[in-house]
Amino acid sequence: MSDKPQAPPTAYPASELEPQNQEGGKGLDSKMTPSANWTQLEYWDDEGKAPYLKEYEGRGLLKDKAVIITGGDSGIGRAVAVLMAREGADVTFVYLPEEEEDAQWTKAAIEKAGRQAQPLALDVTKEENCKKIIDAHMSKFGKLSVLVNNAAMQEMCEDISNIDLAVTEKTFRTNILAMFAMAKYAVPHMKRGSSILNSSSVAAYMSNPTLLDYASTKGSIVTFTRGLAQQLAPKGIRVNSVAPGIIWTPLQPATKGNPSEAMSALGVAQAPLQRPGMPVEVATAYVHLASPLGSYCTGETIHVTGGLEMQG
Ligand SMILES: NC(=O)c1ccc[n+]([C@@H]2O[C@H](COP(=O)([O-])OP(=O)(O)OC[C@H]3O[C@@H](n4cnc5c(N)ncnc54)[C@H](O)[C@@H]3O)[C@@H](O)[C@H]2O)c1
Secondary structure: OOOOOOOOOOOOOOOOOOOOOOOOOOOOHHHOOOOOOOOEEEEEOOOOOOEEEEEOOOOOOOOOOEEEEEOOOOHHHHHHHHHHHHOOOEEEEEEOHHHHHHHHHHHHHHHHOOOOEEEEEOOOOOHHHHHHHHHHHHHHHOOOOEEEEOOOOOEOOOOHHHOOHHHHHHHHHHHHHHHHHHHHHHHHHOOOOOEEEEEOOOHHHHOOOOOHHHHHHHHHHHHHHHHHHHHHHHHOOEEEEEEEOOEOOOOOOOOEOOOHHHHHHOOOOOOOOOOOEOHHHHHHHHHHHHOHHHOOOOOOEEEEOOOHHHHO
16 A cells, blocks of 8 residues: 555546656646646536546637736646637736747637747747837737736745855745736736736735745735725726645745655645645636626636645
8 A cells, every 4th residue: 555645536636646756847737746737627427426527618708808927838838828828818928938848838729729839949938038028019919908927936945044145036026026027017008907916825915935936026016906996996907916735836846955756745644625626727817807707806816725724
């Protein structure tokens, strides 16, 4: 008998998760084993015995809108890109150049949904690149309906006495300062009815002793979201955030110091729902907040954690 915790029945991969390590790389969805799920929702038969998957079908919630997603090549950002395309939006998405392979997959999935994709390999830690992203998006699509600030990095450090402040600074530049820069150049183009979505984390609320800098940026993102929401409410621009729990994305195996074995039980031993979330399950919250379904939400954070925070 293996000591590995077993997940309850689910149509998503959970008990099948394999040890893996992408440490030192930026993290690629193409290397995840098993593959994550970006587009299929889990349904159950009436007996509660047979879970099955069905493709997400759009219903025009974002018809003819134009969105920008940072970190849109893989993981949660990829799922948001494809679901928003299925809801009728054209998508500019941003990623690091070393993730071109994932970006091409996402571009093809957006186009398969019948919408246009504009992939941009640009580093959001540079303010001039954030301006370039907005300018490139406006020249291609002529409007900006939704900005999804989702790009992030994390590197583990177990002891504050050993913390590398250059890494801490990079983490803040990537995760939160880039949100300021993206919003700075985006808002002048946004009209009443448009919205901004920021990716926070369960770490904003529970923190994380080995990811102090990352968790601190995620807490800042909640505060940034609430303040910007108040600033932009008079213009009719809503600002919200999503706080994911433990999700099956390349950020996990790419995290420095994350033992590869930990991947094989990721989320199963930690979350009350006893499995990691799939990117698609988080992306639905972004669709809700960006679309008319979320018209009375601003300054909010939707928590998608499999119940994790109840233990915090
Ligand atoms: N996976 C989880 O368990 C989890 C949990 C809580 C929150 N989140 C948040 O979800 C968001 C998406 O992460 P993910 O888990 O889908 O991982 P991911 O690795 O698939 O996505 C991270 C993305 O950020 C991009 N990125 C990183 N640095 C960048 C830079 N300097 N310039 C441009 N792009 C850059 C990468 O290209 C990548 O696409 C992040 O904000 C992350 O903090 C993830």
